[in-house]
Amino acid sequence: MRDLALLVIIGWIFIHALRRPWIGILGWTWISIMNPHQLSWSLNTMPIAAAIGGATLLGLFITKDRRDYSQSREGLVLILFMVWMCITLPFSMLFEPSFELWKRVMKIDLMILVAMVLLHSKRHMMLLVWVLVFSIGFFGVKGGAFTLATGGSYRVWGPVNTYIEGNNEVALAIVMVIPLMRFLQMQMQAKWAKTTMTVCMVLMAMSALGSHSRGALLAVAAMGLVLWWRGRNKMVGAVVMVVVSMALLSVMPEEWWDRMNTIKTYDQDDSALGRLNAWGMAWNLAKDRIFGGGFMVWTGSIFAIYGPEADRVHAAHSIYFMVLGEQGFIGLSLFLTLFIMGWFTAGKLRIQGRAQPQTQWLSDLGGMLQVSLAGYAVGGAFLSLSYWDLPYNLIILAVVGKRWLDRKEWLREMEEPVIHWPEFLKKRFQKKKPVPMLP
Known part of the structure; x- marks a missing residue:
């Protein structure tokens, strides 16, 4: 179970590193500093860091970020x-x-x-x-x-x-x-x-x-x-x-x-x-x-x-x-x-x-x-x-x-819209009222 959860997290980082390579940098840092795959049973010999690093470098050149x-x-x-x-x-x-x-x-x-x-x-x-x-x-x-x-x-x-x-x-x-x-x-x-x-x-x-x-x-x-x-x-x-x-x-x-x-x-x-x-x-x-x-x-x-x-x-x-x-x-x-x-x-x-x-x-x-x-x-x-x-x-x-x-940069970030997560999630998952069918 632990290996599966870790594999899902690493897979998520790999995919997002292609689109947002700054996520890849954070993932690389986590893998390199903590070495979480060394705590697993079956992932400790896999080139996890190389995969995350490669995806990040590829994302660096294709991203619009x-x-x-x-x-x-x-x-x-x-x-x-x-x-x-x-x-x-x-x-x-x-x-x-x-x-x-x-x-x-x-x-x-x-x-x-x-x-x-x-x-x-x-x-x-x-x-x-x-x-x-x-x-x-x-x-x-x-x-x-x-x-x-x-x-x-x-x-x-x-x-x-x-x-x-x-x-x-x-x-x-x-x-x-x-x-x-x-x-x-x-x-x-x-x-x-x-x-x-x-x-x-x-x-x-x-x-x-x-x-x-x-x-x-x-x-x-x-x-x-x-x-x-x-x-x-x-x-x-x-x-x-x-x-x-x-x-x-x-x-x-x-x-x-x-x-x-x-x-x-x-x-x-x-x-x-x-x-x-x-x-x-x-x-x-x-x-x-x-x-x-x-x-x-x-x-x-x-x-x-x-x-x-x-x-x-x-x-x-x-x-x-x-x-x-x-x-x-x-x-x-x-x-x-x-x-x-x-x-x-x-x-x-x-x-x-x-x-x-x-x-x-x-x-x-x-x-x-x-x-x-x-x-x-x-x-x-x-x-x-x-x-x-x-x-x-x-x-x-x-x-x-x-x-x-x-x-x-704080002036730039102050101008960005602030997401209020409780309201955002409420609207995101709010059930929509069914549209009445015409007779």
């Missing part, structure tokens, strides 16, 4: 980053595994660029935020409830066969989505809706702690600091954060505290020493090769050449050193430039959105995007999620929001 091919500075930098990865590919030290990951990264980045072309309205942006929140919130809320039920004795893991399968990766994804949930809550009017979202955010934070990820703990701390700084009433915000933090931490067991305390004694922790060795390997490799080593360089043969300790093979577990080792200093510069630009664009939204009541929601969005990016910048320093979709979706929201604000 509005499209915007103008390029933002973030879009141009992303294109340069893609070009650079194409240049470095032939120089990969391990070409075959590098080529496989290169294909996946190119697909993701291409759809990010397509999203910047197709998404243009407030409705599109709000729906994208909801898709991101639902995709990660499904695992985060469930993981938070699991952590409370087990007293934090077991780790929270992500969905199998995905970018966020590991406990560290799913924790960072959860941390990045909490500010988006807060943004949605700020737009809500009903008290029950706000209360429900508060409960969900608390469970999400509980899930991040339940992952036993030290990087996630640092990301939560950074996110909380920026969120407090962005708040209007800092005294009340500080008290609320302290109370909530104490309540959440009181649930965690002794083994969780022992693991978190290893942050202070990293020089005695084998995992931390492995990461430091991997970072040293990436640095040495990038200094020796201008094009980097290509994707998938974290193997014993390459550590034997560039690793400070040749026998201590470890994944990068850092978005910065991962890009440095794989794409060299030029690739890392483009990667950092992209997200620094996204940060400042979100900051402009936060400041300029206050000018009009119709754009206040963009100010809220810009502030929360910065909180999410802060969590990614800190948590990503200890996790390998350099090429995953979610951070780039934050860039999409910042770019489309800035374009919407600069072109005063």
Whole structure:
């Protein structure tokens, strides 16, 4: 039954992506971020994302919907980053595994660029935020409830066969989505809706702690600091954060505290020493090769050449050193430039959105995007999620929001007729009176 329901939803997205490709973008994002087909019995091996992506690209050229091919500075930098990865590919030290990951990264980045072309309205942006929140919130809320039920004795893991399968990766994804949930809550009017979202955010934070990820703990701390700084009433915000933090931490067991305390004694922790060795390997490799080593360089043969300790093979577990080792200093510069630009664009939204009541929601969005990016910048320093979709979706929201604000799109949308759904549905399904037959 679950597989059938999922197949119907995917089929609906596929059909509508041809006529309205922005629906395809939302569907692609849902499939790529949440991977719902991995939760099914018979669809987990089917090329669902490829089908949705293909329909969206086809719809991009045949649709009559509005499209915007103008390029933002973030879009141009992303294109340069893609070009650079194409240049470095032939120089990969391990070409075959590098080529496989290169294909996946190119697909993701291409759809990010397509999203910047197709998404243009407030409705599109709000729906994208909801898709991101639902995709990660499904695992985060469930993981938070699991952590409370087990007293934090077991780790929270992500969905199998995905970018966020590991406990560290799913924790960072959860941390990045909490500010988006807060943004949605700020737009809500009903008290029950706000209360429900508060409960969900608390469970999400509980899930991040339940992952036993030290990087996630640092990301939560950074996110909380920026969120407090962005708040209007800092005294009340500080008290609320302290109370909530104490309540959440009181649930965690002794083994969780022992693991978190290893942050202070990293020089005695084998995992931390492995990461430091991997970072040293990436640095040495990038200094020796201008094009980097290509994707998938974290193997014993390459550590034997560039690793400070040749026998201590470890994944990068850092978005910065991962890009440095794989794409060299030029690739890392483009990667950092992209997200620094996204940060400042979100900051402009936060400041300029206050000018009009119709754009206040963009100010809220810009502030929360910065909180999410802060969590990614800190948590990503200890996790390998350099090429995953979610951070780039934050860039999409910042770019489309800035374009919407600069072109005063709220004036255009105010002129569009507003559909009052209760009256519309009543008229749509109202039984028509039978026409009297002539004698």
